[in-house]
Amino acid sequence: MALTSSPAPVAFLGPAGTYTELAALLACPEQPHLHSQGSHPLVPYPTIIACLEAVATGQQEWAVVPVENSVEGGVSMTLDALWQLEGLQIYQALILPIRHALMGRAKALEQIEQVYSHPQALAQCQVWLGSHLPQATLIPTRSTTEELDRVQTQPMAAVIASERAAALYKLPILACPINDHPDNCTRFWVIGRSQPKADLASPGGSHTSLAFSLPENVPGALLKPLQVFAEQGLNMSRIESRPTKKSAGTYVFFVDLENAPDQPYLSPKVIAALEQIAETLKLLGSYPVHDLSKQGGIAFPN
Numbered sequence: 001m002a003l004t005s006s007p008a009p010v011a012f013l014g015p016a017g018t019y020t021e022l023a024a025l026l027a028c029p030e031q032p033h034l035h036s037q038g039s040h041p042l043v044p045y046p047t048i049i050a051c052l053e054a055v056a057t058g059q060q061e062w063a064v065v066p067v068e069n070s071v072e073g074g075v076s077m078t079l080d081a082l083w084q085l086e087g088l089q090i091y092q093a094l095i096l097p098i099r100h101a102l103m104g105r106a107k108a109l110e111q112i113e114q115v116y117s118h119p120q121a122l123a124q125c126q127v128w129l130g131s132h133l134p135q136a137t138l139i140p141t142r143s144t145t146e147e148l149d150r151v152q153t154q155p156m157a158a159v160i161a162s163e164r165a166a167a168l169y170k171l172p173i174l175a176c177p178i179n180d181h182p183d184n185c186t187r188f189w190v191i192g193r194s195q196p197k198a199d200l201a202s203p204g205g206s207h208t209s210l211a212f213s214l215p216e217n218v219p220g221a222l223l224k225p226l227q228v229f230a231e232q233g234l235n236m237s238r239i240e241s242r243p244t245k246k247s248a249g250t251y252v253f254f255v256d257l258e259n260a261p262d263q264p265y266l267s268p269k270v271i272a273a274l275e276q277i278a279e280t281l282k283l284l285g286s287y288p289v290h291d292l293s294k295q296g297g298i299a300f301p302n
């Protein structure tokens with residue numbers, strides 16, 4: 001009799017109702033070219049780093065984490081954790097439209113004294129908040145849904161989260177959408193443990209991500225790796241720097257490359273050239289991207 005294994009759990013930034021949970025519901029880690037499977041049990045974690053540590057230590061098979069928002073830029077917690085932790089690989093990217101709602105039990109907006117949400121969500125609604133809730137104190141939380149239980153009993157408090165979160169917690173929506181840019185979207189990565197280097201071609205896809213630090217802070221240092229990409233005809237779709245945290249003025253560079261259609265991974269030649277240049281090089285994976293922001297909205301799974 002054939003043994004059938006049930007889908008492995010996916011760690012996500014909780015509690016229930018976050019945008020990251022929605023991305024995890026739509027993710028398909030074992031078959032990264034698909035999405036919208038919804039068959040994996042989901043396990044909430046309080047922070048992004050806890051999600052990634054759960055995979056790195058083998059406690060969970062998969063994690064889904066936010067990486068970059070079209071308005072606010074990179075999610076530094078995710079980038080820093082991927083640089084620090086060993087043995088992680090990106091298997092899939094999902095881009096979701098982000099439509100923020102203000103929810104709570106206030107009878108009128110003037111009643112609201114505190115607004116709780118993830119710093120990215122607060123920043124994405126700052127113009128709206130300044131003009132509609134100038135009296136409110138903005139309080140950052142670890143995820144959009146962390147303080148949803150508080151607003152059940154405190155009418156002076158409100159939360160910025162998704163409409164799906166309002167439905168899950170049975171909270172009235174006071175205003176929606178409140179994001180300052182209508183085309184707000186966020187990219188999420190599905191992370192698993194890394195394959196041996198020889199298997200980097202698998203699972204493959206349209207993009208490759210890597211991170212590197214450079215040995216010397218000298219004029220033109222960054223030119224060398226960029227020249228490798230240019231000479232190999234590799235288009236960079238993103239470059240972002242984060243401090244190494246070792247000494248002031250030293251940086252880690254995170255790069256996303258578009259793969260050639262006939263080569264869904266980074267060639268050994270490019271990897272060898274980068275290894276020569278970088279102080280530390282981390283290949284984060286080659287993977288397909290599902291852009292769900294351009295399909296007129298998504299049907300939210302429950």
Ligand SMILES: O=C(O)C(=O)Cc1ccccc1
Binds near residue numbers: 144
């Ligand atoms: O997933 C969430 O709900 C988060 O708190 C992270 C986040 C915040 C804002 C936009 C997308 C993801």
